[in-house]
Amino acid sequence: MEAILFDLDGTLLDRKSSVQVFLDKQYDRLYPWLKSMEKEAYISRFTELERNGYVWKDKVYQQLIEENEFSRCSSEMLLDDYIEHFQESCIPFEGLHTLLYALRSKGYKLALITNGREKMQMRSIQGLGIELFFDQILISAKEGCAKPDAEIFHRALNRLNVLPQNAVYVGDHIDNDIKAAKRAGLKTIWKKQPPIDDSHADAEIDQLSELIDLIESW
Structure with missing residues (x-):
C-alpha cells in the first residue's frame, strides 16, 4: 500500500x-x-x-x-x-490531524478527491487546516469530471505515480466513493454512516483513529 x-x-x-x-x-x-x-x-x-x-x-x-x-x-x-x-x-472529525501526521510520517502518499466547486471546497479544506498534508487535491469542478466517474480516481493515481492496486480510497458515500473507487481498481474503506449496514467495501471504520492499524494490517 x-x-x-x-x-x-x-x-x-x-x-x-x-x-x-x-x-x-x-x-x-x-x-x-x-x-x-x-x-x-x-x-x-x-x-x-x-x-x-x-x-x-x-x-x-x-x-x-x-x-x-x-x-x-x-x-x-x-x-x-x-x-x-x-x-x-469547519469542524473536523475527531483525530483528523493526528491521522494525517501519522500517515505522512509513515511515508504514504496522500490525495483528496471531492465533488464540488473549487472555491467552496478549497475554503473548506483550508478551514480544516489540512491543505499541506496532501500531495494532490482534485476538485470535480476544476477537473471537469466527478465521482463516480473512474476518470477522477485514475487522474489522482497518475499524478501520484501509483497503481490502483497499491492505493486505498476512504469515503462515506456508497455509490460515489466505495463502489466508484472499487470500479477504478482501488481498495476501499467505508467510513460508516448509519442506517446503512453493508457498503461492499474491503473494510469499514467508525472512527478515523482506526485507519492506520487497518492499513498496516494489509
Missing part, C-alpha cells in the same frame, strides 16, 4: 455539524435581513433544500429567497456570505 486517497465531506469534514454551526452564525450575522423567518425554520429549510450538499448553494439560496420575503436581501448576498464565512465553521 503506497497511497491513501480521501473523500472530504462526511469523511474528514464533519459536514453536518459544520453546516449547522455556520447557519446559526449566518442567521445572527444577517438577522436584520432574515428576521421575517425564525432561525430554526431557516436552518431546517436550508438543510432540507441542499440535500446534504448535493444541491448547489446558489440554488438553495435562490429557493429561500423565492419562498420568503427577506427585506433587501438577495440570493447573491447570502451566497457571498457562505463563501466568505463557511470555513470559519
Whole structure:
C-alpha cells in the first residue's frame, strides 16, 4: 500500500455539524435581513433544500429567497456570505490531524478527491487546516469530471505515480466513493454512516483513529 486517497465531506469534514454551526452564525450575522423567518425554520429549510450538499448553494439560496420575503436581501448576498464565512465553521472529525501526521510520517502518499466547486471546497479544506498534508487535491469542478466517474480516481493515481492496486480510497458515500473507487481498481474503506449496514467495501471504520492499524494490517 503506497497511497491513501480521501473523500472530504462526511469523511474528514464533519459536514453536518459544520453546516449547522455556520447557519446559526449566518442567521445572527444577517438577522436584520432574515428576521421575517425564525432561525430554526431557516436552518431546517436550508438543510432540507441542499440535500446534504448535493444541491448547489446558489440554488438553495435562490429557493429561500423565492419562498420568503427577506427585506433587501438577495440570493447573491447570502451566497457571498457562505463563501466568505463557511470555513470559519469547519469542524473536523475527531483525530483528523493526528491521522494525517501519522500517515505522512509513515511515508504514504496522500490525495483528496471531492465533488464540488473549487472555491467552496478549497475554503473548506483550508478551514480544516489540512491543505499541506496532501500531495494532490482534485476538485470535480476544476477537473471537469466527478465521482463516480473512474476518470477522477485514475487522474489522482497518475499524478501520484501509483497503481490502483497499491492505493486505498476512504469515503462515506456508497455509490460515489466505495463502489466508484472499487470500479477504478482501488481498495476501499467505508467510513460508516448509519442506517446503512453493508457498503461492499474491503473494510469499514467508525472512527478515523482506526485507519492506520487497518492499513498496516494489509
